[in-house]
Amino acid sequence: MHPAFSVIFLTTLIGIGQGLFLALFTGQVYSLAQLLPAQESQNFYALGGFVALVFLAGGLLASFFHLGHPERAWRAVTQWRTSWLSREVIVLPVFMGLVFLYVLIHFFGWTQPLFTVSDALPVDLSLIVGFLASIAAFVLFLSTAMIYASLKFLKEWYTPLTVVNFTFLGLASGFMFAAAFSAYEGIDLVAFFGTWAVIFTLISAITRFASLIRNRNLRHNFNLSSAIGVRHQTIRQQTQGFMGGSFNTREFFHHKSPFFVNSMRRIFLVLVFLVPVALIVASYFMQSAFLPMVAFAVQYIGLMAERWYFFAEAKHPQNQYYQAIS
Amino acid sequence: MQDPTSQSDRDIGNIEVKETTCYMCACRCGIKVTLRDGEIRYIEGNPKHPHNQGVICAKGSSGIMKQYSPARITKPLLRKPGAERGDSEFEEISWEKAFDIMAERLAKIRADDPKKFALCTGRDQMQALTGMFAKQFGTPNYSAHGGFCSVNMAAGMIYSIGGSFWEFGGPDLERAKLFVMFGTAEDHDSNPLKIHISKFKRHGGKFISINPIRSGYSAIADEWVPIKPGTDGALILAIIHQLIKQGLYDREFLVQYTNSAELVVTDEKRDDHGLFKRFEMHIEEGCFDPENKLWWDPAIDREISTHTPGVDPRLMGSFTLEDGTAVKPAFQLLKERVEEYTPEWAEGITGIPAEDIIRLAHEMGVTARDHQIELPIQWEDCWDNVHESVKGNPVAFHAMRGLAAHSNGFQSIRALSILMTLLGTIDRPGGFRHKAPFPRPIPPCPKPPNSEHGVQPNTPLDGMPLGWPAKPEDLFIDDKGEPVRLDKAFSWEYPLSVHGLMHNVITNAWRGDPYKIDTMLLFMANMAWNSSMNTVSVRDMLKDKDENGEYKIPFLIVCDAFQSETVAFADLVLPDTTYLERHDALSMLDRPISEYSGPVDAVRIPVVPPTGECKPFQEVLIELGSRLGLPAFVDKDGERKYRDYPDFITNYETSPGSGIGFLAGWRGTGGEKFLKGEPNPRQWEMYQKNGCVYHYELPKSYQYMRNWNKGYLNWARAHGMTRYAEPITIHLYSEPLQKFRLAAQGKTTGRQPPDRLRKRIEQNFDPLPFYSETLLSRLSNTQDYPLNALTQRPMAMYHSWDSLNAWLRQIHTHNYLFVNPLAAKPKGIEDGDWIWVESPTGKVRCMCRYSEAVEPGTVWTWNAIGKAPGAWGLSAKANESKKGFLLNHLIPEELPKCEAGDHLSNSDPVTGQAAWFDVRVKIYKADDAEPQETSPQFPMLKQLPGQKKRNGKWQSYFAGVFRKKEGIK
Amino acid sequence: MTQLALVIDLNVCVGCHACVTSCKQWNTSGWAGPLPDQRPYDEDPSGVFFNRVQTYEVGCYPNTETVHFPKSCLHCEDPPCVPVCPTGASYKREEDGIVLVDYDKCIGCKYCSWACPYGAREFDELGKVMKKCTLCVDRIYDKNLPEEERKPACVMACPTSARIFGDVHDADSEASRAIREQGGYQLQPEWGARPSNHYLPRRKQQIHISDDELVRADNPLRKEDEEPFDQQSETLDDVAW
């Protein structure tokens, strides 16, 4: 497939937004359980939530660049019964709305417990909204990933690993940002978020690696013979019927050399997994606020490469029909 | 959104539907043009049209993009003072001024020496008018595309069977069981051929394609026989060998309808050696074959007059007549001729295994013999025998330029005609069928003048500019035996060049050999590009100057509708209308679109008004003819006779009161007559009412065996189609050719060829077909240049003129050289590589595309896709000029010096047919450091005044609003 | 239930592209139009076409088959392009099974094109909406057209009548009959889209001639006192006693 920048930005940015929110909320739950020191509503949760919103909005904005008619985007909510894209379009604003509420609640400090569960867990508004938002975040991961994972002949994507990867990469990058954010704010949650970021990064490294291996061993059961229904060993396309290119030659193929594609893979493996983990580990020792920020930045660049590769790697069967001009 | 089924297309805007005839190619299909608010909405095939029966092709469907193309020329243009030819620098002038310039210049030439005006037309469809204009003007220098197109096809078959493929006849696929197609990619009758091939296949017929390349029609052939280019003669002769050996020929047909049994004088010492033995009998002089010849009657064991009832003559044997003359039946001579042409011999030449050749022969012979068709149609032959049925042997052939465009094509096509004859398939169901006005006498009657005295100042030419020589006395040569025509047609160099040699006019005029001319008018011919060979040099000749700084070809007028490469070289440019903007007559006097069932002609009637100041070329000729006072265009007082072209078409008669005009339909004052009759003032209207076509369906009994069908021949004579109702006996053995040969052998008292040409004539004017290697292969080093280079017509492009078409150019925007990997790999050439193709004439850089569907000794490309930069309304970066290439740069227009002459055309020595497909090349990889663009490159052509530039990123056509949006008037 | 479709006969398709440009001209000024062209007179011209004709070479020289292969939207019975569309712009008509795009609803997200395994959708980069073959829905029901012209433009145009239009659910239609009798097949059935368009395969006609058909009693050579077979070779008559 041709990796479109709008979609690369969309999926990576909202992934961070989702991950960041989940990080914040995890932090809140942990501190509720007094595993972590409580944080100040306004400066941490509200600001952090706001930043998550910014990521989500950035992704949303990028997605508009992908649309031919963004002014009609509202129509995309109608087909939630069948279309994962429609579901994403519904869940994303719902999630953003919840995050927004969450930010408001923290900003205005509406955090008085409303009731207490089993005498131990004081439930306030932020907890309820945060909980709902967390569900929305996971549904969003699922919806986004299923857009790709549901296309059965795009075998590179047609696997639960796609959902797993989107989720863990989102979590990793979100927690990574949370770590960087904590470092920047000078809050002593760096280690907490950093550790989880490293854990998620390592998990996603495993799952992403698993999908790479899976895809490397994929056997495509389509070929020219099945494409045109002529049974023969040697079939070559002589012409695709037009010479100056078309939507079909642009949208479904990256037009890059195998070297370039392989380089992108190596780059993302290094930038998404190796470097950030190393940096975070280093930051433990060096007590540096700077390193987590670098770790995040590097990981994000890597993520863009990862997403580029994700699209480029997928071999659309339609390309069988568009191979030669003459 | 509006429900697509609740709206009607016809509700949007003001809809009109008009009928006319397509001209996106020479096929001339009937079309219906739907207009929305005056803009073309849709062009579709006219279902009522006999030719295309409602279908349409890719080009015809893209007429809209031609009509509104930015390549259109819209104003008369004059080369800017000081600007050089080829620079494409022009200023607009008025039509009045253009006419003044032309009339003044032409009047002077006509009064002085009419030869100095040459009129050349490309693949047009109005040779009836242009030829008549040239004749009226008095110049012999008229040529049309035929010579560089397929004159071998016309001459080879018309000199044999009185009709031909191309536009004059074709295969009866409705009834055939076996169809063998030689060297055809697309052809003129492209839509009808497609309709019929498909029906033929669906009926279960077997389709064999003999072609070095498998594409287009050949793709759906049941059997592909890849043959080495230029060797079909060998294959056909070997098939003939096998058929005769097995006795798989239609003896009765040969005896009755061909000269097979007629006795030929075989005494070499006699002056009439090789001619038919004729007995005295008073015969009216005419262009028919008198029946004063002899058969050998085995019953009485002596000669007898042909067609004596009850006689079954010998086809074989050697006999002595009563007067002691040694004779043989023509068939015996053929049998002796093909003795050496065994399938094994042909295998080595053609690359086709001998066993396949034998099998092909058997399939043809057995299918013809065992699947005979008999139609219950009673008819009468010329010898008064009434036949209760029409019989046919269902083996049909077709052939086109793959046979024609080689220098040995004439004889290969003669061989094919004879093969078809042996199988008994001429004008019979399931075989070859004529289209009116064919069959015609062998050869047909019209002749060019036969001496330089036929050309006189201020006088029409004494004869036709083109015609059909039957003997050396018919040649158009001067007292010294040298050519009178600029292209040397009808001279001893190319005696039967019945369509002229347009491919040599520029070279000859430039060299001044045989003489210099003054003005050349090119109509609808892109001679600075695809209809010239050796194009790089020809382009230089067009702008070459003599010692005085004058152009060697002093004045060049180009009439074109589009900004072609040739327009850039013009001194004066005349903007023509498109086919949708003008009246045209697709006349019985030219190449009508007749059906097997009878004569058909057609017209065009404008469906949209002319663009800018475009003027139909027909109107230009009529205006010029009137201004110059050419007899056909003025009355006794020298006053203009015709208001305009439609008026001319309605009222012109070939001679006063002849009743024959350009159009055959609805003649007679009230439209009650056909073919012959007084002018009908409402003729156009009647054509328009009938979808712009006239079809006369012959009675069934006149539809077959027309060479010998008494009823038909009398009908044809009565309706002015032929002069004689004499039988048209098939020339298995060609006496006219032998007459030229006898002259070359010095056995005649009349005209004889110059010494340098004696051998050439003697060899090539063989009355029986023979095989010889093509001239270029004989004269060049085939070790150094091991490959044959061919072009093919793409179905979605017409010659050079469709790159201006935004839709069609997406299908073919540049071209590749197709090479079999077996030929490419040893040279280290990979699929897609930039390579050089080199011939002794030149070299071209292009891209290679592997193909498994080409004979490994052959490379090929689509014809005329490559273009000069800036031409055709395209941008400087257009693929056509950056990646596309023209094979013509490699093809020499003249042969290497040889004993027969220094400047002989690269053509068939009999007919002057351009031998496009003889060129030999080698290929090698281009250096990686070389630019990845085609070579040679030419300077960018400037846009013309009045041309609308539209190089925007988008073009979005929607009928009814497009021109307004684009600001086109 | 009706399912309109095209049946394309590869046995007679000569690759002429008539169906390509007739489709273009009908549709560019029709319900689905315009079909814009990019860089029409410049480098790498490109544009929206609903139908393309491709060429394949099957096998190696000299046993090569050249196959012309026209392809437009196959109007799948289970079209994967439809359920994925987030707006409902892509839909399959109940009454005749034609798969269409409602250009007023389409947001141009291109997702449907990803879901089509056949590469049959074409994005209109100027109008920014997805387009595709409409099976000429604006022709085939147009009461203002003569009845015999209410067929897709490409079908009307095709010189070899390689394109059969009809209801593939109606067992009596010409289309169904052709599929049944001539081995009509679907492209890549494994994706489960159940394309409605079918293709008819190449068929090969052969002539078989047995030796005894070659020489017959009425061989014309006999009339010339020649024997059709070799005179020189020995016969039983020469060697038996």
Ligand SMILES: Nc1nc2c(c(=O)[nH]1)N[C@H]1C(S)=C(S)[C@@H](COP(=O)(O)OP(=O)(O)OC[C@H]3O[C@@H](n4cnc5c(=O)[nH]c(N)nc54)[C@H](O)[C@@H]3O)O[C@H]1N2
């Ligand atoms: N679409 C389209 N149609 C056209 C035209 C066009 O430009 N475009 N041009 C029109 C004109 S003017 C003409 S003259 C006709 C020409 O019609 P065709 O004669 O069909 O045209 P060509 O493309 O020259 O095809 C020549 C064929 O002969 C084959 N060939 C070449 N050499 C040999 C040989 O030695 N032996 C055999 N057996 N085959 C050989 C080539 O591979 C090719 O297939 O087409 C007319 N129709």
Ligand SMILES: Nc1nc2c(c(=O)[nH]1)N[C@H]1C(S)=C(S)[C@@H](COP(=O)(O)OP(=O)(O)OC[C@H]3O[C@@H](n4cnc5c(=O)[nH]c(N)nc54)[C@H](O)[C@@H]3O)O[C@H]1N2
């Ligand atoms: N290498 C190679 N070269 C070949 C051939 C080949 O097979 N191989 N084939 C040869 C053959 S068979 C032929 S017939 C020739 C054809 O050669 P030409 O007849 O020279 O070529 P065309 O490209 O048909 O274009 C003639 C000109 O007519 C113009 N034109 C188009 N429509 C109109 C109109 O309505 N009015 C006017 N006035 N002009 C118009 C076009 O713009 C173009 O400039 O090419 C020959 N050249």
Ligand code: SF4
């Ligand atoms: S074959 Fe020629 S005349 Fe017929 S529709 Fe096509 S372009 Fe027009």
Ligand code: SF4
């Ligand atoms: S071919 Fe593609 S676009 Fe057409 S219906 Fe099937 S899936 Fe949809």
Ligand code: SF4
């Ligand atoms: S591009 Fe249009 S039709 Fe396709 S999925 Fe998106 S909204 Fe639906």
Ligand code: SF4
């Ligand atoms: S059915 Fe209509 S829209 Fe579809 S390919 Fe044919 S002409 Fe084009």
Ligand code: SF4
């Ligand atoms: S119009 Fe017919 S023959 Fe021509 S390419 Fe299309 S399907 Fe094939």
Ligand SMILES: [Mo]
């Ligand atoms: Mo031609």
